[in-house]
Amino acid sequence: MASSTESNTRPIRLADIAKAAGVSHGTASNVFSRPEIVREEVRERVKAAAEALGYAGPDPKGRLLRAGKVNAIGVATTEPLSYFFDDPFARAMMAGISEACDATGAGIALVSAGNQEKLAWNIQSALVDGFILFCIEGGSRLVELTRERKLPFVALELGFDDDTVSAIGVDNVAGARLAARHLAELGHRRFAVLALPFADGSTGLVSPEQVRTALYTGTRDRLVGYFEALSQFGVDTAGIPVYETENDEASTRAGLETIFASAEPPTAILAMSDRIAMIAIEWLTARGIAVPGDVSIVGFDGVPDAALCDPPLTTVAQPIAEIGRRAARTILDFDGTVRRETLGVELVVRASSGPPPKAV
Amino acid sequence: MASSTESNTRPIRLADIAKAAGVSHGTASNVFSRPEIVREEVRERVKAAAEALGYAGPDPKGRLLRAGKVNAIGVATTEPLSYFFDDPFARAMMAGISEACDATGAGIALVSAGNQEKLAWNIQSALVDGFILFCIEGGSRLVELTRERKLPFVALELGFDDDTVSAIGVDNVAGARLAARHLAELGHRRFAVLALPFADGSTGLVSPEQVRTALYTGTRDRLVGYFEALSQFGVDTAGIPVYETENDEASTRAGLETIFASAEPPTAILAMSDRIAMIAIEWLTARGIAVPGDVSIVGFDGVPDAALCDPPLTTVAQPIAEIGRRAARTILDFDGTVRRETLGVELVVRASSGPPPKAV
DNA sequence: CACCTTTGTTGGATCGATTCAAATTTTGCT
DNA sequence: AGCAAAATTTGAATCGATCCAACAAAGGTG
Incomplete structure (x- = not known):
């Protein structure tokens, strides 16, 4: 119930204290924004008036309009x-x-x-x-x-x-190549891809046509990178199931159901995000499928959590914080030009990837 | 290098498009804020002018000053x-x-x-x-x-x-009592407290004098709660080391060093935050001290992470999200009154607490 | 003492919109 | 056509500050 009596009086403006102190609003303004240029005696008088009237200081709303920034x-x-x-x-x-x-x-x-x-x-x-x-x-x-x-x-x-x-x-193609090459070098030949969205609102197995017309070229680039690297190892990429998820639990699980319903399930999963990868690890582990014993997984992003999950995730690490820093800088130091930057990525090998199981 | 030629022309104002469309700025304003009250023909004309001049819409900076909110x-x-x-x-x-x-x-x-x-x-x-x-x-x-x-x-x-x-x-006293009683009921009699700050900038073992003059009454209340509950079990609270941390790794570790340098180290630790508790678990585990085999720990806060650490942390859970929700509501529906709310807490028993070791 | 600096103060213009009472145009009806 | 009611439009006032050119007063100099 505090301050209910005075609630109808409208807030104090700079002009009010200028009048109270007997100076112009220009001077009153200076007292707050450039105190050094106003004579001490006047400065004190204005400050006293402000204090007496309960002035909250120059309202940023007003300042903003003039300042622009x-x-x-x-x-x-x-x-x-x-x-x-x-x-x-x-x-x-x-x-x-x-x-x-x-x-x-x-x-x-x-x-x-x-x-x-x-x-x-x-x-x-x-x-x-x-x-x-x-x-x-x-x-x-x-x-x-x-x-x-x-x-x-x-x-x-x-x-x-x-x-x-x-x-x-980041360089999605290069990053994806790194992930795929890593798994191929470990000996894997049967792959599945858990993808990020190619377009808005769709999920499920993806056709080459959908890939070609992808709205999100980042997703497409990662797939291109995967396929490029795998081709070099003689893998028939046309036979690889690519399941488009929404980077959430439901669609990722649905993708796994689909992929593992196959007669010849993959021994390696290329996940386009760490989120997807970690959901996959959980799903596989819950079904008694060992990671990386039965199936290896490589993620993408390099989020801090990926190092802490069980088993720790092998992933393509983006310099996430650096991207954020540069993005902020781009706005803060805006110079009117369009800036497109591509940063490098790095393969971080942890325990979620290993050689494929011996007997097939 | 885009748009470098037009960079010297200052941004379009509402007044510009009003002039261009041959209407008053009042009408132009209405086109954007209350389109339904302006005649369709005029509305279209103004919109066309806006489009032609590349008007970005009413600038929030201007609107703000008038609107106040x-x-x-x-x-x-x-x-x-x-x-x-x-x-x-x-x-x-x-x-x-x-x-x-x-x-x-x-x-x-x-x-x-x-x-x-x-x-x-x-x-x-x-x-x-x-x-x-x-x-x-x-x-x-x-x-x-x-x-x-x-x-x-x-x-x-x-x-x-x-x-x-x-x-x-939250009710810090009640929450602290819950934590202490839990440990006492398990049979613990030798305790140590890893506290939050009592005042700014100090750390280390705390004297009763410091507790009495604590700047942060929340910290003091938790300690009071601990001691109240323990007294009921006949524990001499005067002998309990209370180490003030800064809720970070360095000061918590220092506190643990101090506490475990004692000839008779505690079998139970009361930590005033989950952060502190989790740091303590890590420190103890690294030293081969089993949790809860050798030492039990109870935290405070109930952050999500506490359920995921190893072993999962017994803690006094605050309704954190609810506090946040109410805080936001308090501002959003501000009615000029001072509002002080105290919410209840809940003891969540997990695996970091158990009976004290048999042999001493 | 006239003249030039230096230092401080003033008040009008401005930032970009919204609001509202008054003026104007339209519409509806006989 | 004439007139009241309804629908639109106008333009001045306002929101709360900052900026700046012009002015005033005080201090210094030959």
Whole structure:
């Protein structure tokens, strides 16, 4: 019940204290923004007036309009807000973004929403100097929405070929080659791929046609990398089942059901994300299929959790934090140019991959 | 090098398109904010003009000043920004906050900074409707800083006795009693406490004097709860070492060194956070001390990770997400009153606690 | 003492929108 | 056609600050 009596009085403005102190609003403003240029006696008088009236200091809302710069960068996704705190990949990325923001004193505004309509509104009304976009699914919509704000923005992962948008990602082809070569060198010849989305809203086994017309070229590139490397080992890539998941538990499990219903199940799984890989490990282990004894798995991303699961995951590690750092820098130091960066990846061999079982 | 030619032309304003379309700016504004009240013919004309000039839509910076509401809540801490994505407790809390924000379409602005000076500035200039404060260390400073903004704010964990600030926390005394009673009932009689900070910047063994003058009453209350319960079992609480940590690895390890240097080391450890407890488990295990065979440990908080460590941690679970949800609601539905809520906790028994070893 | 600096202060213009009472146009009806 | 009611449109006021050119006062110099 505190402060209910004074609740009808409207907040104190700078002009109010200027009047109270008997100075112009210009001087009053200076007292707060450049105190050194106003005479001490006056400065004290204004400060006293501010104190007496209970002035909260210059309202950033007012300052903002004049200054133009918000000094905050928006991070947007089509997922719910909690994605930023739950998903390991997002978290690692946010750590990198945080670091760059901490260094320059910029703030972070998280932008998302329950539904598409609100998302559009939230992007339109976000008070930020630029956006970093997490382009998971619905990435293209997100890009379109953001483009209309006419603010600098950068997409994480070069999701599409559109050269007009800044993007930071990794060399997916090279990374995928690394993963596939590793398994082939261990002796594997029967593979399955658990893929990320090629397009919005579809899941299931993927046809070459779908691959060719993939909306998400990152997914396609990884597949290309897998196949390139495997071809070099004489593997018939046409016979490899490629199951498109939504990078979640349900679709990954469905994919595994499909793949292992086969008469000749694979001895090695190429998973396009660590998330998928870890779900797969759990699924296989629960069914008594040994990893890597019976089936080897290689993930993609290199999230911190991957080192901690059982068995620890062999994976293609992206420099996630570095991507985040660069993305933030791109917005913070925006110079009007489109910037597309491709970073290198690294194969991290752990315990989820080994030679295929002897007897077939 | 895109768009370098047009970079010197200043952004299009609503007034520009009003002129171009030959209507007043009032009408132009209505086209965007209340399209239904303007005649279709005019509406189309204005939209066409906007399209032609490349207008990005009403600038939120301008709208904000008039509207007054930002529609975002600030979450502040004295830790670096990455704290929100690294710390399990913070993450669970943010998940609850996210949920409430998603539901109402509000945004989240993360506020922090590398140093104290920037922190002050960032709090003063954050564009938010209110704050949620993570009061770890330096909590009192954070509260003072925020209070000056004269915006609604709520402190997480009733860190201090100050009744003028809204706060949401748990019943620390009751929770601590639960933990201590559990261990006493298992037969333990020799205890040690790994505490959270009692005041800023101090660590080490704590004297009763320090406890009495504790800045953080949450820490004090937990200790009081521990001692109350143990006294009932005839344990001499005066002989229990209480080591103040900073809730991090270094100080916790130092505390363990101190505690286990004793001739009669404890058989049970009361840790005031899961973080501390998990660090302790790791430290003990690495030294060949079995948990719970040789030493039992009970944590506090109930972060998700606690269920996954080895052995799974017995702990006093706070309704973390619920606290977050309520905190967000408190800001979102602010009614001018001070609100202090105390939520219940629950003992979750897992494998880190068991009877003390037989032979002493 | 006139003149030039230096230092401080003033008040109008501006940032980009929304709002609302008043003015204007349309529509409906006889 | 005439007139009241309804539907649109206008333009000034406002939100809360910062910026800056112009001015005033004080200090220094020949």
